[in-house]
Amino acid sequence: MRGFCFRRCGIIIKDEQEAGKNVRTTIEKRERKGTQYPRKSLQIPFGLLQRPAMDKWSLMTITVLLALTVRWTVSLGSYSGAGKPPMYGDYEAQRHWQEVTYNLPIRQWYFNTSDNNLMYWGLDYPPLTAYHSLMCAYIAKLINPDWIALHTSRGYESQPHKLFMRTTVFVADLLVYIPAVILYCFSLKETSTKKKAASALCILLYPGLILIDHGHFQYNSVSLGFALWAVLCLSYDWDLLGSLAFCLALNYKQMELYHSLPFFCYLLGKCFKKGLKGKGLVLLTKIAGTVVLSFAVCWLPFCTDMEQIMQVLRRLFPIDRGLFEDKVANIWCSLSVLIKIKNVVTPQTQLKFSFAVTFLSLLPTCIKLTVQPSLRAFKFALVSCALSFFLFSFQVHEKSVLLVSLPVCLIINEIPFMATWFLLVSTFSMLPLLLKDGLLLPYTVTSLAFLSVCVASFSIFEKTSAEDLQLKLFFLSFRRYVSWGKSFPKIVKNLFLLSVMLMAILSLMSATVNPPQRLPDLFPLSVSLISCLHFILFLVYFNVVILWDSKNSRSFQKKII
Template identity: 40%
Template sequence: MKLRPVVGVALAAALVRWAVSLHDYSGLATPPRFGDYEAQRHWMEITVSLPPSEWYRNSSRNDLGYWGLDYPPLSGYQSWLCGKFVQHFEPKAVELRASRGYESPFSKFLLRQTVLAADALVALPAALAAAVVFGGGSNGRRLQLLVALLFSPATVLIDHGHFQYNCIGLGLAMGAAAAQAVGHDVLCSVLFSLSLNHKQMGLYYAPAFFAYLFGRCLQQRTPGGKVCAVARLGVVVALTFGLVWAPWLRAPGAAWLDVLRRVFPTQRGLYEDYVANWWCTSSRLIKWTRLLSQARLLQLCSTATLAAAAPAMAMQLLRPSPRGFLLCLAASATAFFLFSYQVHEKSILLPLLPLSMLFGAEDPQLLCWINVIATFSMAPLLQKDRLGLAAIGTVAACVAAVQIAQIATAKTDAPRQHRGGTPLLSGRRIQQRLIQLSFLGCVVLLVAFVTLPPPQHLPFLYDALIVTWSFLHIAALFAYVYILMLQEFHNAGKAKQP
């Protein structure tokens, strides 16, 4: 890709992020627990004030009942680094026990800068690598894919509005995907292991990475070659995890168990708030939490998730391919979002990433629709955070950037046939009609959500309607991904025939 347009896209994306960062954040001025902004600030407070062996352990100095650290160690290291930065300029913002609920304007500015820096240092290079690898040989298509990855409104809103650091975990996973596509399996294993160690939600991608990498190992010509390939990747993963977890593995008293208990808090419930997955949507008719115990629900969710992801895994085990891997990533992440246990509305970011890598250069119209639905599915959360205006602005920026990139690509590249499309959704009128109908439903629900008070006996009516409408779209998209996977699997089989 040429340097000038890449710089222009990066600067425009940074401007959108900066504009969103001027808005409110999760839990602003809402004691006693505030919100995700306070959680991130509190983790900085804990990590700069206590040794790693105490980060995940309840004590008089670390009350786990108040936003206890519940992300893996790499996230703790990130909190420590960001905390040191904040501490240098405003020590009161991370003072142990005395900084609870600290919300000065300057501390907000400092914390916002840490997310912008993380985005620039991790997500931007990963997006560049993914654009080069998955954009094909065309500079225009690569630029188009870069735009799709950097202008994702849902990701920008959650990280730079709501306030999180998903750009790190998603960036590492994106870099891992790019590495495997060019045959760097060791680098892929390291980057994905780091992604898992930043946020446990990286498990949404684990079936796809496992299936593809194991499938690659099975392609070795000899049994010894197969065993050596598997062993090499196993050693790489073990060493990466060992280095990240070293402070807790060395600490007395099985401190690593404290980390595991915090990272996988199964007692927190089936889902959080209103999320556009199967369990939340169907709970209006089936009271899952009344019918089944927590242990049974956990088993049911695990079984349903693995069953939904298993066909995609099987196809990659048998016939691994770079495009098939992206489809498997999308299928696996969507299966986890729809059926797994303890899903957040923000988890939509996980399937959104591989979908953007798939359709960013192939089908811009479909990509814009996916981004709108992903953002729409979080409407109750965004409304609570007072990010409605920011949501409209980021969606508009995404659509405009994608359209501009598409026009620029059309001028510089020869027309190409849509890869991997199906008669169902491949630039036909039916796609446009369905998207128009979808948008109309979103607009009607949003207008009612904002202007019409719900009935007193149904105070969360609009929240339920929004997640139900979103669930129908995400489920349909899940089915479409599987249609594309079957096509790719069939094409990969034909390519192997003499």
């Protein structure tokens, strides 16, 4: 019989298996309290500590393999614009960018020329996307030069090329996004190993990102992955690395501006707390230098003259396209059912008005984050600000909801019920696009799988109380006007079930029923309107959680009670 001494507790345990169990329990309890162990104070056989670490990595390995399997299975299906000339779809756009970046000099990448017709999927993303396309083009050239031949490769479709293109998305996901998710879940505090693995599984099985990147065909996992790396760095107070990672995200896709204000306000708030006449000023200077240097390196080939820079900016922010495109689940598209805004207001006025409304909607959150910077508030602010941009900003695409979904994924361990609900709605909001791409079966299976995993992992229906939904302080603040009690969880559950049933029925009707001839857009508009209503309610909810943050407002809570 082996024995060891647990000096801190004064316990002598002879049975090794029982000892391991007791030690791990004690460690978990003290870790939750923030206790740090001196090395000499705890003498434990090496095998006892090795097993939990092995279990942790085994769970994460299984999680990653399952996520990769789902991604590759979805990629076997159809993609955007398959067999639909003359423009095809986003698949052809990505292939065409490889053709352009490989065959033309950098100066011509964003300009309209005889070899680069900008009306045919002209490059309209920042430099890092172009460099990524160029890197993929070099590999494509080695395999089959016909895939990127200038002019003659337009609309190229073949099974080997589909395999190559799918692999590029798969590898990008594997190298950038998935490691960030795993490390983020490992960094979660006061969480057991199983809960960390469950969080990772739910995030990696989020159907919206899988269906758009590996079904529809895009590389959103790269920009979202860089943004997640930035959040991870900030959680460890690596502010300069976090700033660098976010600059990479922003230079890959300009839509990352949805996340820019929370990053700015959080870092500015940290500088204020350190004091702008001392360490805060030094930190602010370092962050500003990191941002400027990062942008300078990314944009260096385009900084030869002002005309180059302005042309790239015009491509990144095409104001002429109008307030919105297609049927997107935001305010402007929903209002257009009643009022044809595009016909009533000039594009310049639309731009100014949408900017004003967007700014006002996110202002309270940004002020709160700047005054009281905390990592938890930062993550919730990412959700609120991105959702404000999606609902109110200019030129929004249906796929932009992924920029809201990423930060929602990051708080799924804190409010699993609301996070699961939002992520299901965000996937549903892209239904017209997914049906157009022939992705009904992957949409159905991945959505059901995601819901099942969330229910099994977090028991979401048991976490619907005001305290679980972070609304306790809000109700206490307005207890004279808002009555709540035992009925609140039941109401929330019923609303969720009603929402899921409505989404299921509308999904089935959109796929099987032909709309009336007088109303050809009946189902896409219905999806947009219902999703928009959900998003408005979610925006109110997340703002309430942020402004009545019980974690940062304990003194206020004492006054009320």
